[in-house]
Amino acid sequence: MPLSKDEVRHVAMLARLGLEPGDEDFYADQLSGILEHIDRLQQVDTDDIPPTAQVVEIASRLRDDEPRPSLTQEEALANAPASVDGFFRVPAIQEET
Amino acid sequence: MSDDLTALTIKDASRLLRLGTISAADLVAAHVERIERVDPHVKAYLRFTPELWEKQADEADRKIRQGDAPPLAGIPLAVKDVLCVRGVETTAGSQILKGFRPPYTGTAVGRLFEAGAVMLGVTNCDEFAMGSSTENSGYFPTRNPWDLERVPGGSSGGSAAAVAAGEAMIALGTDTGGSIRQPAALCGVVGMKPTYGRVSRYGLIAFASSLDQVGPFARSVDDAAITLALMSGYDPLDATSSDRPGMEVLNNSEGGVRGMRLGVPREYYDVKGIEPGVKAAIDAALFILRREGAEIVDISLPHTDYGLAAYYIIAPAECSSNLARFDGVRYGLSEVDAPNITDEYLQTRRKGFGTEVRRRVMLGTYALSSGYYDAYYLKAQKVRTLIKRDFDDAFKKCDAIVSATSPTVAFPIGAKTQDPLSMYLCDVLTLGGNLAGLPGISVPCGTSEGLPVGLQVLGPQWGESVVLRVARAYEAASEMRAEVAAVV
Numbered sequence: 001m002p003l004s005k006d007e008v009r010h011v012a013m014l015a016r017l018g019l020e021p022g023d024e025d026f027y028a029d030q031l032s033g034i035l036e037h038i039d040r041l042q043q044v045d046t047d048d049i050p051p052t053a054q055v056v057e058i059a060s061r062l063r064d065d066e067p068r069p070s071l072t073q074e075e076a077l078a079n080a081p082a083s084v085d086g087f088f089r090v091p092a093i094q095e096e097t
Numbered sequence: 098m099s100d101d102l103t104a105l106t107i108k109d110a111s112r113l114l115r116l117g118t119i120s121a122a123d124l125v126a127a128h129v130e131r132i133e134r135v136d137p138h139v140k141a142y143l144r145f146t147p148e149l150w151e152k153q154a155d156e157a158d159r160k161i162r163q164g165d166a167p168p169l170a171g172i173p174l175a176v177k178d179v180l181c182v183r184g185v186e187t188t189a190g191s192q193i194l195k196g197f198r199p200p201y202t203g204t205a206v207g208r209l210f211e212a213g214a215v216m217l218g219v220t221n222c223d224e225f226a227m228g229s230s231t232e233n234s235g236y237f238p239t240r241n242p243w244d245l246e247r248v249p250g251g252s253s254g255g256s257a258a259a260v261a262a263g264e265a266m267i268a269l270g271t272d273t274g275g276s277i278r279q280p281a282a283l284c285g286v287v288g289m290k291p292t293y294g295r296v297s298r299y300g301l302i303a304f305a306s307s308l309d310q311v312g313p314f315a316r317s318v319d320d321a322a323i324t325l326a327l328m329s330g331y332d333p334l335d336a337t338s339s340d341r342p343g344m345e346v347l348n349n350s351e352g353g354v355r356g357m358r359l360g361v362p363r364e365y366y367d368v369k370g371i372e373p374g375v376k377a378a379i380d381a382a383l384f385i386l387r388r389e390g391a392e393i394v395d396i397s398l399p400h401t402d403y404g405l406a407a408y409y410i411i412a413p414a415e416c417s418s419n420l421a422r423f424d425g426v427r428y429g430l431s432e433v434d435a436p437n438i439t440d441e442y443l444q445t446r447r448k449g450f451g452t453e454v455r456r457r458v459m460l461g462t463y464a465l466s467s468g469y470y471d472a473y474y475l476k477a478q479k480v481r482t483l484i485k486r487d488f489d490d491a492f493k494k495c496d497a498i499v500s501a502t503s504p505t506v507a508f509p510i511g512a513k514t515q516d517p518l519s520m521y522l523c524d525v526l527t528l529g530g531n532l533a534g535l536p537g538i539s540v541p542c543g544t545s546e547g548l549p550v551g552l553q554v555l556g557p558q559w560g561e562s563v564v565l566r567v568a569r570a571y572e573a574a575s576e577m578r579a580e581v582a583a584v585v
Contacts, residue, residue, distance in 0.1 A: 003463070007463070008459070010466075011459045011462050011463045011466065012459060014462050014466060015417060015421075015446075015458050015459060015462040016421075016424075016439070016442035016443055016446055017443065017446050017447060017450070017455055017458060017459065018443035018444050018446060018447030018448075019447070020447065027455070027456065027459060030456060030517055031456065031459060031460055031463070033517070033518060034409060034456075034460060034517060034518060034521075035460075037405070037406055037409075037518055038406045038409055038410060038473070039406075040402070040403060040406050041403060041406045041407065041410070041473075041476050041477060041480055042472075042476070043403075044400070044403055044476075044479075044480050044483065046476060046479035046480065046483070049479040049482050049483060050479070050482055051475055051478030051479050051481070051482065052478055052479075052481040052482040052485055053307060053478060054307060054337070055293055055307065055481070055485060055532070055533060055534035056292065056293045056294045056337075056339070056534045056558060058294050058337060058338075058339055061331075061333075061336055061340070062336060063333040063334075063336075071200055071201075075200045076200075078198070078200065079196075079197055079198065079200075079427065079428035079429070080426070080427060080428065081425060081426070081428070081429070081430070081431030081433050082431065082433045088426050088427060089433060090426055090433065090438055090441065091433065091434070091435055091436065091437050091438050091440070091441050092437065092438070093437075093438050
């Protein structure tokens with residue numbers, strides 16, 4: 001199933017990927033080619049076949065919920081592109097009223 | 098002298114270290130000298146870690162003098178740029194993480210440090226481990242040490258090339274669809290992907306969490322085995338890590354192949370696009386294994402033709418979710434001065450991600466989006482079940498599966514970059530092992546057109562010792578050794 005330029009724009013927005021001029025045609029073309037190959041999955045009869053999300057039978061073991069040392073505020077912020085007063089700084093999310 | 102030291106295996110280096118013939122500092126110096134000579138051509142490393150190698154070599158020498166040297170004391174190690182090391186810039190081969198210095202060390206690397214390994218540097222890879230040639234690195238492509246005009250494979254191409262060029266004795270990589278085994282094959286070294294859950298993924302920058310595993314590169318099966326054993330085992334920081342003892346991978350792995358049944362899947366043997374020279378090398382390997390007493394069994398993996406399609410839904414879906422964390426807020430590149438938060442995300446991710454990563458994030462987002470989830474993601478997970486069952490059935494007829502690792506030898510730089518599907522097909526013989534969670538190894542098995550060919554051995558889940566037994570028997574009988582490429 002070919003992917004239209006509108007669908008590329010929609011998917012890019014869902015994934016918060018900015019597009020540049022020419023990107024829509026480029027990705028519509030390439031993703032359509034890949035999806036054409038992927039469409040062969042529809043030939044497989046999967047009625048009554050359960051999906052596999054975790055391939056190894058390990059019961060996920062959760063560790064005990066006990067306090068343990070973690071990052072200091074300074075360490076947690078050390079890689080932050082911008083911080084202020086011990087917080088991560090981001091552009092305004094709400095407009096001032 | 099120094100070239101001799103950069104061609105050693107762990108066993109030989111450890112003996113010389115314990116005899117006092119050489120020191121860990123000598124071993125590091127020889128590797129640094131070798132790197133200075135060949136890495137400008139190979140470009141296996143993204144960055145070097147002199148503070149670590151000095152400190153770790155000192156400590157190794159001290160422990161050796163005291164007579165309580167750990168098993169990897171003084172062994173030079175390279176680490177793929179997706180494994181966090183405290184304070185060492187770790188970028189997943191991506192511009193979006195440029196400058197990121199993890200505040201902690203991942204479990205697999207940490208365990209090798211405890212075992213005495215000496216870290217030389219961080220190796221190049223495809224961005225977020227997405228690729229089969231290391232050309233998708235956000236920094237520069239790595240070259241194949243056997244032919245500098247060709248790719249080393251990928252995504253762990255820097256680690257494979259470093260070991261092949263004598264720039265490290267062992268290296269760590271990660272394998273999501275073949276990213277250890279395929280570059281090992283193309284560079285003529287040993288590379289092993291363990292069973293899903295064998296090695297903790299804590300501190301691994303995630304690509305596809307249900308498929309990713311950490312594993313070793315080495316120049317002998319023994320070296321790969323001991324490195325894997327030392328980093329395996331339960332880790333409270335990864336809920337999917339198994340509590341099986343790591344050392345069990347070494348059990349009975351020296352017994353030879355006499356009486357073993359080795360399955361050759363007909364879909365792999367005659368896979369589309371397999372080069373005649375690769376096929377001839379595999380035939381010769383099968384002859385040797387039969388001569389050593391193995392029974393070669395014709396088997397079938399009927400859903401092989403659907404593996405790539407299932408993989409290219411599941412892996413991109415998981416990656417689109419995992420890579421949502423790169424939002425320009427907590428680390429890495431950021432367009433924090435954008436007018437609003439949505440523009441900040443759009444611009445940060447536009448600038449930070451390369452073409453292949455964007456392609457996969459979009460593909461995965463599409464497959465998970467409203468209206469397409471059942472047709473793509475759920476369908477792919479059901480086909481994954483069928484692929485897993487194919488392997489379950491196969492292992493009723495054989496103890497291990499053997500095939501080529503890659504249908505082709507190393508290809509020229511640029512040959513596949515315009516056609517993503519042709520690049521994806523590089524992993525057609527390896528990605529089934531990831532979908533089914535199996536352990537697999539690639540060992541050198543001769544050359545085609547003067548370039549290395551790899552033999553893949555796959556085992557049942559938790560069957561690392563079976564895989565290693567076949568690989569070791571082949572290595573011994575064939576006298577095929579992973580050699581160090583001259584480069585210059």
